[in-house]
Amino acid sequence: MKKYSFKNDYSEGAHPDILTKLVAVNLEQNIGYGEDVYTNQAKEFIKTACSNQDAAVHFVSGGTQANLIVISALLKPYESVIAAETGHVAVHETGAIESTGHKINTVKTKNGKLNSDAILAVLAAHIDEHMVKPKLVYISNSTELGTIYSKQELEAIAKTCKANDLLLFMDGARLGAALAAKTNDLTLAIISKLTDVFYIGGTKNGALLGEAIVINYPALQENFRFSLKQRGALLAKGRLLGIQFLTLFTDDLFFELAKQANHTAELLANELAVLGYDFYYEAVSNQLFLVLPNELIAELAKSYDFHIWEVVDETHSVIRLVTSWATTTEQIDGFVERLRC
Numbered sequence: 001m002k003k004y005s006f007k008n009d010y011s012e013g014a015h016p017d018i019l020t021k022l023v024a025v026n027l028e029q030n031i032g033y034g035e036d037v038y039t040n041q042a043k044e045f046i047k048t049a050c051s052n053q054d055a056a057v058h059f060v061s062g063g064t065q066a067n068l069i070v071i072s073a074l075l076k077p078y079e080s081v082i083a084a085e086t087g088h089v090a091v092h093e094t095g096a097i098e099s100t101g102h103k104i105n106t107v108k109t110k111n112g113k114l115n116s117d118a119i120l121a122v123l124a125a126h127i128d129e130h131m132v133k134p135k136l137v138y139i140s141n142s143t144e145l146g147t148i149y150s151k152q153e154l155e156a157i158a159k160t161c162k163a164n165d166l167l168l169f170m171d172g173a174r175l176g177a178a179l180a181a182k183t184n185d186l187t188l189a190i191i192s193k194l195t196d197v198f199y200i201g202g203t204k205n206g207a208l209l210g211e212a213i214v215i216n217y218p219a220l221q222e223n224f225r226f227s228l229k230q231r232g233a234l235l236a237k238g239r240l241l242g243i244q245f246l247t248l249f250t251d252d253l254f255f256e257l258a259k260q261a262n263h264t265a266e267l268l269a270n271e272l273a274v275l276g277y278d279f280y281y282e283a284v285s286n287q288l289f290l291v292l293p294n295e296l297i298a299e300l301a302k303s304y305d306f307h308i309w310e311v312v313d314e315t316h317s318v319i320r321l322v323t324s325w326a327t328t329t330e331q332i333d334g335f336v337e338r339l340r341c
Helices: 016-024 037-049 063-074 116-125 151-163 175-180 188-194 224-230 239-248 253-274 294-300 329-340
Strands: 056-060 079-084 104-107 133-140 167-171 197-201 211-215 287-293 307-311 316-322
Touching: 016 239, 037 056, 037 211, 037 239, 056 063, 056 224, 056 239, 063 133, 063 167, 063 197, 063 211, 063 224, 079 116, 104 116, 116 133, 116 151, 133 151, 151 167, 151 188, 175 197, 175 253, 188 197, 239 253, 253 287, 253 316, 253 329, 287 294, 294 316, 294 329
Parallel strands: 079 104, 079 133, 133 167, 167 197
Antiparallel strands: 056 211, 197 211, 287 316, 307 316
């Protein structure tokens, strides 16, 4: 029997509506490099969803590419990034940011989220031209630990950034899951207002691939396409990204898929709680971090794929379980039954 994967939320291909649309327009001839009618329409849909007609929207293939291009385009050579030590740019991007010459000033956090005190502490430690100059604050929502930012938290960070001439950049690889969380009080419009740049992740929310970078202020938008081209992100067949986001933002499909991923995660979390298992981090989105005995982990690994996140002690570890838009209740039930055996 083939293993079912809870390892990530991009194991499946794409939602059928996206494939249908791609096939329907496959033989049409279109302008290249993201200037086709579908991509332009997708951009307008996103700007409307963000309540920001002054925004500039650019599509790239993946999250690491989005992070690298945004950060390298916005910073001067001596400027650095402030990020949580668990942040994707600091841990899982093979030094992509550092390879562009920018240091990442990492901060320890309890839940993967930055706050104003942490940001100010980094600024206080960098006082002159013998050090890098912190310029950009990087946050992700949801975080790499599955936690989400509240409106109050984001407002506080934005206020700190503005007061200290810092740019605020939100990694939105799992933004759909964050916005679909039951405790969420943010919207795309609020995020667009409070951040300088953010992106909307499609790869982990039903698209074949793709992220939509939203640059909120005209002062940061000039010549961004040059950075896209230089970094290999200005695709000749850019319509393939635009068509996917056009589909995702038609009839709120993007949000419905995120709700489904969160719904199955919630079902799993509830069942695990009933069985008496502990969560290492708050379970609010589609990533669950579960503390289990190592012997049980080894047994589960015979039927399921998942990521062993962290060692707790000699006999226990944390595993990460991630649900996707395509995860079904039957798959959740099967995992729970396997735990009961």
